Every structure is written in structure tokens, then in C-alpha cells.
Amino acid sequence: MKKTYVLLIGVIIVSSVSLLFSYLALHDISRDYVSERVLISENITDSPEVLPEWIHCPIEWSLVEIDLFIRVIMLVALVIIARKLFREKQ
Numbered sequence: 001m002k003k004t005y006v007l008l009i010g011v012i013i014v015s016s017v018s019l020l021f022s023y024l025a026l027h028d029i030s031r032d033y034v035s036e037r038v039l040i041s042e043n044i045t046d047s048p049e050v051l052p053e054w055i056h057c058p059i060e061w062s063l064v065e066i067d068l069f070i071r072v073i074m075l076v077a078l079v080i081i082a083r084k085l086f087r088e089k090q
Contacts (some may be wrong), residue, residue: 004084011077019045025063033057 033056 001088004081004088008078008081008085011074011081015071015074015078018067021063022067025060025067028055029060029064033060066081
């Protein structure tokens with residue numbers, strides 16, 4: 001039973017850190033991301049090649065994708081742990 005609670009605390013910590021990284025990545029994307037389509041439609045530029053690479057935020061988008069994967073795994077783990085705890089109480 002103690003091992004289950006330690007595992008539960010670990011899953012909660014990993015989920016919390018993942019949530020923090022997701023928030024930070026999305027916050028940075030909201031400040032830096034500029035769509036090529038928007039720039040072209042606003043006649044700011046007619047060529048995406050002249051735009052700096054950082055406006056695409058590839059690292060931040062990667063963090064968001066990794067966060068989604070981690071959250072799915074943590075959700076499955078939480079369901080398994082909850083079932084185990086429920087069965088131990090019965």
C-alpha cells in the first residue's frame with residue numbers, strides 16, 4: 001500500500017512539472033509566435049524566407065507535444081493506481 005502512495009505522489013509531481021513546462025512554452029509562444037500567413041495577409045512581408053527562424057517557436061511547440069504525451073501516460077497511470085487503491089479497500 002505504501003508503494004502505491006509513493007507511486008501516486010511521483011505521478012502527481014511529474015504531472016505538475018509537465019503542466020508548468022506546458023504553461024511556460026505556451027506563454028512564450030504567445031509572445032513570440034507569428035504566423036507567416038498573418039504576416040503575408042497584413043502585407044508586412046511577401047516572402048516567408050526573410051522572417052527570422054525564431055518566430056516559428058520550434059522548441060516551444062516540441063515541449064507542448066511532449067507535454068501532451070506525458071499527460072496521457074500520467075492519466076493512464078493515475079487510472080491504474082486509482083483502480084488498485086479501490087480494490088485494496090474492498
